[in-house]
Amino acid sequence: MGKFYESIPPELVPWIMKQEVFWVATAPLNPEGHVNVSPKGVRDSLHIVSPTKVWYQDLTGSGVETISHLRENGRITIMFNAYDGPPRICRLFGTGSVHEFGTPEYDKLIPPENRRPGSRAAIVIDVHKVGTSCGYSVPYFEFKGHRQVLLDYFDKRERADQVDPNGHAEKGLKAYWDKENTKSIDGLPGLALAPKVERVPDCRDEMRNAEMPEGGSGTLAKTANGNGTVAATGSGVLLMKHNLRRQRMQDFVVAFALGVTVAAIFVQVVSTL
Template identity: 65%
Template sequence: MGKFYESIPPELVPWILKQEMFWVATAPLSSEGHVNVSPKGVRDCFHYLSPTRVWYQDLTGSGVETISHIRENGRITLMFNAFEGPPRIVRLFGTGTVHEFGTREYEELIPPEQRRPGSRAAIVVDVHKVGSSCGYAVPYYEFRGHRQALLDFFISRERADQNDEAAHAAKGLKAYWEEKNMRSIDGIPALQAAPKAAGVPSCTDVMKRAEASINGNVPVRANGSALSVKTGRSVERRRVEELVFAFALGVAVAAVYVRFVGVA
């Protein structure tokens, strides 16, 4: 049976932070407008601040519906669901606030060393209701790793702006924002400050992290546990498998020794 809470229960926080993706739903006020649902799946973009406040780092995409809808009416719902273990769906109902790249609020939430390539805003959600339900119909899926394509694409866009004297290259991030992210598909205004920001941050650190992911280095989850990007297996699980292999190898060697050499 579904349960509702006025804030995020403490026992749900570790589970929420463990999820590798979540969904964001918003809608315009017009009955003829398009309801939007967006999946979010880049690690360490979601953050928990308190039982009634969370935020996530909004990365650039070809659409900008969430920002447009929040600017118009503030309504937003975040949904998490379990793909492994016991079934569960959790929805965070709230009111959103957009802090664009180039604003003081954005910089306070996202220091340069934590900014991901293509990051355009911080979306803060003030939660007024939480819904938890069974999720019995959600199938099992095995997590194998995060895609690198979006980060790679916007690394190249940010490099273009970095190499341009005006920090506004024709193939840069700001030009992309101006082309794709100024209005929703219903014509509602979206980005305002980001395309006009004085510069773009150096993406040296984020490029190193992205390249480390490509090379198979182990990143860290928001809850502190490590996970292999390439295989999707936890480091703890890999260690157990290595110990099992070592034990099996030892047994095999001992058997061969007893058979051909004998026991003293």
């Protein structure tokens, strides 16, 4: 049985941030236009700001459908699936806005120390409805790791722009934006500022070379939910997991020591018989 909420329930936040992939759906107004569904799978890309606002770091791809559709009509849905544990599907229905690389809004959300190679925009969604459903037909999948191909590919293109005197190399990221990301497949406008901004795309070496952290997307933050309580997001979930593992290790050590003590007492009792 499906349930609907006016905002993100606080009990769903840790589960959402744990997911290794989420799906973004948008569509043009033209009934003959192409509906788009895109998977997003890079950790630290999704952020929950409040029960009614989320955003994610949009990386460069071969198309620009989401950005184009949002510029035209703003409609967007984000979907999460449970691929292990209890079955669940969650959808965030909302209105999205695009903040391209080179805008003050982008810089505020994604400073250089948090920027991933190929990052082209911040997509901010005002959530007006949340839906959950059973997900009984979604199969189990075992997560093995994230692919690095996209990050490595656009890292090389960014480096090409950085060494080019004009900051716009033939094989650079801006040239790729110009060629692939200025219009949707239906001809709707896509990136407008990012390919032309004077600043050269760059990210800190720690983000360029960092290994994916364990256990979900997001930032080390705490956000207030609608009830005035606080829900940990992103790396906050990682911290909780770390503390849980540490507590389990401590419990194991205590149990082991207790077992050794009981065994020694047992040996002494037997030896006196």
